[in-house]
Amino acid sequence: MSTNLYQLTRVLEAPVISEKSTVAAEKDKQIVFKVQRSATKKQVKSAVEAMFNVEVDAVRVLNVKGKQKRFGRSLGQRSDWKKAYVKLKAGHDIEFATA
Secondary structure, rough: OOOHHHHHOOOEEEEEEOHHHHHHHHHHOEEEEEEEOOHHHHHHHHHHHHHHHHOOOEEEEEEEOOEEEEOOOEEEEEOOEEEEEEEEEOOOOOOOOOO
């Protein structure tokens, strides 16, 4: 395994399973991933293509700001994170149950 392929496997952290992401998957064939904060669109595209053997049409990334939460009398801050919307080309699909 080359170091480049090893670095690409670390780009994707987890799929985001929410109501909004399920609607995007059904309607627009988009899969939502939580990715590293330093990841670029090209890295996300290469990682998805290498890990799931699919062709990616487009990638949109956005930074999600961490919420401020209260723990008793003290305030806390959740970490910021990055989310990627990956649109697949026609005829390609990712099944997380078998992947």
